[in-house]
Amino acid sequence: MSDLVESRADSTLAEFTADVCRRLASGLLDRTGDDLRDLVAQEVDGLRAALSDPSFLDTADAPSDPPFVSPKGYTTINTNPVTSRRNPLAPLVTIEHDGDVVEMTTTLSLPYQGPRGRVHGGYAAVLLDHVLWHAVRSRLDSVSFTRSLTITYEQALPIGTELTMTGRVTEIDGRKTFAAGEIKAGDVVCVRGEGLWVSPRPRT
Numbered sequence: 001m002s003d004l005v006e007s008r009a010d011s012t013l014a015e016f017t018a019d020v021c022r023r024l025a026s027g028l029l030d031r032t033g034d035d036l037r038d039l040v041a042q043e044v045d046g047l048r049a050a051l052s053d054p055s056f057l058d059t060a061d062a063p064s065d066p067p068f069v070s071p072k073g074y075t076t077i078n079t080n081p082v083t084s085r086r087n088p089l090a091p092l093v094t095i096e097h098d099g100d101v102v103e104m105t106t107t108l109s110l111p112y113q114g115p116r117g118r119v120h121g122g123y124a125a126v127l128l129d130h131v132l133w134h135a136v137r138s139r140l141d142s143v144s145f146t147r148s149l150t151i152t153y154e155q156a157l158p159i160g161t162e163l164t165m166t167g168r169v170t171e172i173d174g175r176k177t178f179a180a181g182e183i184k185a186g187d188v189v190c191v192r193g194e195g196l197w198v199s200p201r202p203r204t
């Protein structure tokens with residue numbers, strides 16, 4: 001990462017706007033009528049205040065995902081639908097590396113619901129893909145892509161409860177890296193995943 005291409009205030013405004021979008025996306029699914037109107041009005045007021053008076057925004061913390069100029073000279077924004085604070089599709093997650101194990105936590109709200117009260121299985125796969133990719137990435141110098149991912153849904157994965165995703169590499173064989181992990185709600189393993197990540201063939 002190198003030069004910033006936007007002021008800190010503008011990056012903070014962008015992330016504040018993404019948070020507004022997250023709250024609206026949830027509110028649209030659990031509020032109706034006047035309750036929904038109140039939420040929309042409150043968020044619109046917040047956006048207006050943030051635009052007209054920068055001191056409205058809490059700038060104590062540095063923006064999580066400011067755009068930057070990459071070492072290759074491209075202006076880059078983290079678009080990732082799991083981790084980017086600037087992408088309203090991404091829930092707020094923490095990611096920590098502990099030796100070879102990567103741990104990610106998040107709590108998912110209604111926009112991620114499949115069956116009532118349960119996380120959509122496809123999004124559970126997204127979370128596992130991401131945490132396993134991080135585990136793979138931490139062991140390789142090269143880029144790698146998910147080639148296969150097998151998901152086993154053992155228990156309902158709850159909405160509104162903190163989830164912990166863990167991932168670890170199980171084998172490296174040339175361009176192939178195998179990884180496995182799980183998603184827990186509390187102490188209960190709800191979803192398991194295992195897969196293969198392949199680095200592209202070196203250019204000849």
Ligand SMILES: CCCCC/C=C\C/C=C\C/C=C\C/C=C\CCCC(=O)SCCNC(=O)CCNC(=O)[C@H](O)C(C)(C)COP(=O)(O)OP(=O)(O)OC[C@H]1O[C@@H](n2cnc3c(N)ncnc32)[C@H](O)[C@@H]1OP(=O)(O)O
Nearest residue numbers: 080129130133143144145146147148176196198199200201
């Ligand atoms: C890039 C940024 C880096 C910097 C990062 C820095 C900060 C990070 C910040 C933010 C995060 C950024 C990004 C993270 C994003 C997402 C994370 C999740 C990951 C993804 O979301 S990623 C998208 C989905 N993914 C794809 O878009 C892949 C599409 N695909 C391909 O692009 C090709 O498929 C490719 C190139 C992968 C391989 O192509 P290929 O032609 O080289 O492969 P080939 O067929 O040769 O297979 C090779 C060997 O695997 C064996 N093999 C194959 N299948 C097997 C199986 N099922 N089981 C056992 N073995 C298997 C073969 O038998 C052979 O083995 P052997 O070599 O021993 O013969």
